[in-house]
Amino acid sequence: MEPKIGVYVCHCGSNIAGTVDVEQVAEYARSLPAVEIARDYKFMCSDPGQDLIKNDIREFGINRVVVASCSPQMHEPTFRHVLQESGLNPYFFEMANIREHCSWVTEDREKATEKAKALVSAAVRRVYYHQALEANEVPINPNTLIVGGGIAGIQAALEIADSEHKVYLVERDPSIGGHMIQLDKTFPTLDCSACILTPKMSLVGAHPYIELMTYSEVEEVSGFIGNFKVKIRKKARYVDEDKCNGCGVCQEKCPWTADSEFDVGLAKRKAIYTPFAQAVPNIPVIDKEHCAYFLKGKCRACEKFCERDAINFEQVDQFVEIEVGNIILTTGYKLFDPTPLTQYGYGRLDNVLTSLEFERLVNAVGPTNGKISLKDGTEPKSVAIIHCVGSRDANYHEYCSRVCCMYSMKFAHLVSEHIPEATVYEFYIDIRSAGKGFEEFYNRVLKEGTTFFRGRPGEVTNVAETPEEKGKLVVQFEDTLVGRQRRIPVDMVILSCGLEPQQDAEEVARLFSVSRSADGFFLEKHPKLDPVATMTDGVFVAGCCQSPKDIPDTVAQASAAAARVLALISKGKVEIEAATAVIDEEKCSGCRICNLLCPYSAISFVEDKKVSRVNEALCKGCGTCVAACPSSAITQKHFTAEQIMAELEGILV
């Protein structure tokens, strides 16, 4: 069928027409070979816009369509659908992005119009060579992998498992709980963090549809939406999970200690340990680095006292392979380490704490049983809380970590509650209390007598300049509301550290083929309209691995991710890319260059014919093998050499 191309230039209100001369572009399109009709219209994506195309297909026998408007990401599905409804194969469509690529990047009307013409010319020449393609459908495996057992992972796991679909919850630490289980109270309601979280943790531990894999890490991921294969390393606990009943006698008897990760180094734990009393699962691990048997070859006290014979020093890492249809990443965040900000003296000066250290200090089951105390055991009479440590700082993180203002005010409240006579100072840049009940909480803390200074402190020092500063920590800062330098002597300084991506976020991103935004957090598919999905179909994100957020936002996002997964499971199948790669066996020389390149393991080598072959059900159409094939024996449907060359020529005309 001879191509008859229809070209539709969208105004997008004034988004495009404000900068690009759309009439001129349409007129130019009319001059291009095989173009039957070219029109411009206010909003091509609107119903009347779509009807324009449908009518032209009906009346003028248009069989190829070019829409010059926004991005294919935005509206390609819309227009492909229009073609489909008109009885045309949806792949006879091409989009020219004259908004993001033209009108939004310049104010020069002439240049924008020129470029729009070039893009339309490219699209017209390309669509001429388009071929009809059929989309494939694949079934969705109803099992789900959730990576990270903090509140986000717990929430998502429970939502999915409660609908009686299997969830594998993988957590690298010995227990689930994440950062939330370390917090004392939650703002602004002052709920006890552990009290609201542990019931959920227990549910996860006992849930018939959740297979909990703690002390485990994902090693390999292959496959695609609906059909992922995942290899998980279960690190050796040296404790038999089936035999251990969590009695705790091993921990009691173990003579060796190490810094407690849970108490951020403020307390000790044993070499065989569960991170905290309510750990799920309640099965200890042996910390090889600190165990006398592993270090010196003798001790084995835990083994002697274990009534269940659960200790097994011979245990090795085990690998488990699972198949899942969807993956939710809930890998959380890392607290900013304030050591590089040497001016605040963290690690050098006593009684300068990070926010997480203070959370543990004030916690009733923390290292001091909830007593806020200085290093010498006495109670502080004055406390300074410094906001935005590592956040809103060009040298560290440009972004606002969103939770620090609120938790700082929570700290102020907790200090006032525990030590009513203490003075609390908050050093802030701006107070960010946007959230349900947040402003009210701010007012409450103000009423409780907390003093707010607007200004980022330049220094925390123990060098006294006046007798009253002697023996104190002095916070030096510019009070920007009165416009002068001030020094405030205090007993304790809390650094409200920001949230940053996990240390291994880059490797995790690569493992799951997700992107990261400039700040290092995982990149969502669309910042406004799809903040839960990623660019990799079947991989979702929730919680602080996507951006800093508080508990309610995390829970909401986790529930959203669960809902997305459940929608896919309930549909049971998914359409996959028709633009797959195919190998022409008449041209393949069997050089095997492509064999290792496929990220979806879709290429195999056929020994008897000495050619490589693509499994189209596995192929995602990424094009890696196509680019690599030195013989052009591999063609990617919808991205043939002919189509790409025509497009290039169109641009260069």
Next chain:
Amino acid sequence: MAKLKLALYWAASCGGCDIATLAIGEKILKLAEAADIVFWPVAMDFKYSDVEKIPDKSIDACLFNGAIQNSEGEHIAQLLRAKSKILIAYGSCSYEGCIPGLANFFNRQMIFDRVYIETQSTDNPEKVYPQSKVLVPEGELEIPDFYDTVKTLAQTVDVDYFVPGCPPEEKTTWLALETLIEGKLPPKGAVISHSVKAVCDECPRIKKEKKVKKFYRPYEIIPDPEICLLEQGLLCYGPATRGGCGAPCPQANMPCTGCYGPVEGVVDQGAHFLTALASVIDSDDPTEIQRIINDIVDPAGTFYRYSLPDSLLRRARIK
């Protein structure tokens, strides 16, 4: 049947292609039975004026070797096009530009500076450059104009068929001649060779999944005779090169250098080999990748050794 009238010509080439036509051995007797040679400067004494005198399209076929680098080559290309029914770009130089085509990394002035001034064996204090016309007591002498850019034959005149190789293997030459003698002509524009697949198809070495940590030059290692040379870190151009040659180089423990040109359907052989090679480098670490790549000496000359004028690049941009 009347005997075929055959012409052979060399433009910018090394002479290897002319020798290659003789490599058909005793088959030359068959050729002599079927064809008369009407023009072959390297072997027989003809004047250009002789060719100019014969009627248009009176030569049945012309095997034209050599690239077009000066006005003489261009003139004869046009002349032979007019006089020949079938014009064949014979050998890599006329097909793709080949070694003379590497001149496209430079321009005329740079080449003259190098050849007539800079080389260690040159003594030219007055900086005399070749002139296309010069007056001597006997009159005006003329030599061909040297061009900035080397062109392929097809970039100069309309070409009917292409015979790959630097030089073409004996069996490829005979395939071309047999085609002419028997009159079984392929569609216009065809590349005459026994294979449309890459050299690897004819190479008996064992090929596995490829991962390369280090590239070697041939003199640096003694390669295993059984295993794919590329897998051993030699820059074997086989995967990106049209077969039909029978893979003689890899069978002699030398990597393929790409002389048979791109595989059927490939636009830009150098770019295809480059992306293929980039794909087998076994590292995710940018510094290590850079180190591995640094092992490749003269990448432009390696990837475009035979095909620069015929590539998408065509030539270097000289400021």
